[in-house]
Amino acid sequence: MPGSTVLDLSLILVLFVALVNGYRSGLLQSLTGIVGAVAGGVAAFFVVPLVGSWVPAAQWRTPATIAVAIVLVLIGHSLGTSAGGMVGRRKKRSPLGAINRVLGAVFAAVASALVASMVAFSIGSLGIPFLSPAIASSTVVSGIDSFTPDPVKALMAELRSVAVQQGLPRIVDAFTGPTPDAAEADTSSPALAVAAQSVVRITGTAYACGQSQSGSGFVVSDGRVITNAHVVAGVGEPVVETPTGETMAGEIVYFDPVDDLAIISVPGLGALPLTVGANLPAGSGAAADGYPFGGPYVSDPTQVISIGTINVADIYGQDPTPRQVYTLASDVQQGESGGPLLSESGLVVGVVFAKASNTDNVGYALALEEVQPVISQAPGLSSPVSSGTCVRG
Template sequence: MTGERGPRDPPEVRRWGGRRRPGAGIRPRIVAARTASAAGPTGYAPSPVTGLDWVLVAVLLIAAAGGTTQGFLASALGFAGFVGGALLGARVGPLLVPGGESGPDGPIAAIVGAMVLGIVLGVGLQRVGDRLRHALEGGGTRRIGRALDGALGAVFSAALVVLAAWFVSAMVLQSPGAPPSWRSEVRESSVLKRLRGTLPPADDALALLSRFDPLPGFAGPRAVVDAPDPAITRVPGVARGRRGVVRVEGSACGVGVVGTGWVASPGVVVTNQHVIAGEGDTQVTAEVGGQRVDAEAIYADRAQDIAILSAPGLTTDALDTVREPRSGSSAAILGYPLAGPFRARAGRIGEAQTVTGEDSYGQGPIRRRVLPFRGLVQQGNSGGPLVDRRGRVVGTVFASSSGNGQRRSFAVPNDVVRRALRSADPGVRVSTGPCSH
């Protein structure tokens, strides 16, 4: 499919507040497209016991006592039913709303489905466990069986409390919306320090309960190109591209939001408008080095779903951009799918086109430039870069959709991003707009 070239003049952009000074703007680094050749902790210093430590110990003892009374069979089956039901509900829920998991209501439907099926199966299997326990208490082995079931129940319930404390403490430390006093309590707790040092990192577990990224569905053209080449994720250039990636976090209307961004110049980050919509506490964290700084929007365009952030003090390497990416070229999708750890996935870009579609709030119709591509995009990838074999940006991920057995992914083309960077004024903060969920 032959794409149309966009207009020479920049599109009309909604800016909230502030006035742009003449000559203001950010000049991205651009290069011409060319064919490229293919521990665990060692120990802890003694820490004083805090009030939170005493609370955790009390909860642990209460849970152990409850597990002794309820027994292992009922406790274990009830827990297994809840987990199994939650996982099943998270899969089934999005199937009941328009757009499925890629639709705007997909994440909420997954949460509701997980809660409903988790509770139903958990209660049901707990009753089964009670009946099995009563059956085993019959005969001459009644006393032995009851004692063993109670002891195992105490251990199992205590283990659940330990795992819950480990998981919740990780959430508090990694959530930008958590009150500072909470983080301080978690950091100072001797019990939680031991847990974090003994148990594995909670990144993958946190991904299962990923924070929300309102990844839009978009009914655009599909990329008529070959399937992605998995080898692209292993080339040295992609590792260089990783050095310019940041995690974008904040809260909007009471909901935590996680997306991805990339550094266009020192202290300047490109991401999607829908990632920061409604936020006033945005922070960016460098993928390499872990530097974390506050960020403010200096440009926000809902029509093209692009935002430019000012992140003073951010020392992450800036990425180059390709002026005219070639259709059919391999690319790597860099970001934080499902709000988990960094991942690079294979993609292949199509041809940039001007289409009629919707803005980042699902409103339209509007004319906009899009770059369709093949490759798996999930919540959390929003705002991340598509990079070529040399680690240069060829597009900025903004949407994904599925239908008729086909998954379609979309990026904001570089020409749109360049216009946004030229229009942004580092000295003028703009509104991020209303919440997008």
Template sequence: FSRGPSPEIAQQIQRSALLRGLDTLAPRPPPFLASVQQVLAGVQFPPVFAGLEPTLPSALPVPESVDTPGVNHAAQSVVKVSSLGCGGIVTGSGFPVGSGYVVTNAHVVSGTGSHTIQKTDGSTMRATVVFFDPERDVAVLFVPGYAVSGLTLGPAQRGTQGAVIGYPGGLAEKVVPAVVDGTVQAQGRDIYNQNLVTRQIFVLQATVHPGNSGGPLIDMQGRVLGMVFATSASDPNQAYALTDDEITPDIRDAEANPSPKDTSHYACAA
């Protein structure tokens, strides 16, 4: 119940110091209980933590405005990722990393096929998954003829301000203010709620929704700091992004050894 169905109850459980102490002593919940958590909460983001949320960095205020040349330029490059499968159309977000490659979350494409990207002008292009990492939750798509320069990566620390760009709800692109509260090593599960994994993540103040998955966290200069992949179970204004250090090895592997993946044969993300 620390992940739902009542946000108020979830928030109280997540913030209970006593329960956090017990949680550190208890074994991690088995995969089938993690699946039950998902059903109760009705969430479409993967759980970031295998158990209760640890004590996280204190919240910082988001910037009042993110209307900068850098943010506006980056927003022109962020795409909507759409795929068929898992009972319908699955949508997420993605951003270019150069040479026709687009990075998104693995949970956006797992169990689906017929992948496309939609650019900000509304035009669409076919895409192929060429790298798939269900533990980090990273996928890389190759889009033939997509000659858009990759967004530049940049460093971040507590207090770095910027924005999250994506397509919440699979609708129009939206740019929302964000600030980095801090960096943590998060022990959670892979996108199928099976294996335990540890990811380096940013804790953010930003309001994100399903559909934002795979979108970039950028600074005011338009540099990519990380990739959004989840939101807090207890605080609707808190989100999580994989850091650049976490996703860069997968991007490099994809560019060096691209291999088409038929992700329609994979299970849908839990």
């Protein structure tokens, strides 16, 4: 039986039990228990990304992660139920009768769905090869997710990033001009909408550093995805997710910590390769596509401030070397690393990889001189390579 089917059946059972218990107890009696479960879900949302660093044995990390999430929710529900026990007994015979029971059932089901969504998002974002695809393919999770507004999902991802604490490379003193205003451009063109279908979210866990990592990437040939090396550094088996929800584990077949580029092999990935264009001159409008904080997909309008040679350290902060880099009017966030810089016609013109350390609204992308040679190699890369040492956030 597929993992997503097992998950769906389990979630349906949980929601049914919550519905029945809510109806039997009524809103007033079950309220505190539900609030406690939600509190436990919130705790699990933040704690789950940290569990891997607490468990030394690799084979026990995934079971421990799932167990911690379940235990925290159960503890929260138990404490909430105990705290409200006295109130519940006094209100056992509520004058609201059937209305109270129906409201209790509805509230319990909705709250349970919220908890399930939070825990599923947190566990799914860890990039566990067999678990993340099951969560992404779950009909129940997808149904709950469809009712969650994108701003709420983006906020959840940003809050979770506080616990994850994965860093984004910063370039010091490369930009010395005044702080640019955020770029204003139309990123809803048909060409960019088509290109968006090939921009993927990448997640994985670097157990040596005790952290989950997320970033962006894009398809460059059949079953090959390019991203930044720092996104997958120390990750054994990254998970790639397309905008349609297709989620697959991949293998790292190219890893360059100096130029901060990596290629992931994902045989059978349905997304089509993007077309490479030409470098954009200063003043050009563009779009920086990706998944900030590992949350929903965004296409950020940006403008090319300049393109030229900048000395950039490797992903470990050592040995600066000259590279052709775009300086962008863009507020690059963790999670957008590895995403494409696209022209207004939807062509790849660079790879987003860093932000300025001394100026707001300034980001950086590798120009095609750095990216094109790696993209050209991608179709012939098939042998797994080491992903190096993880970069502590």
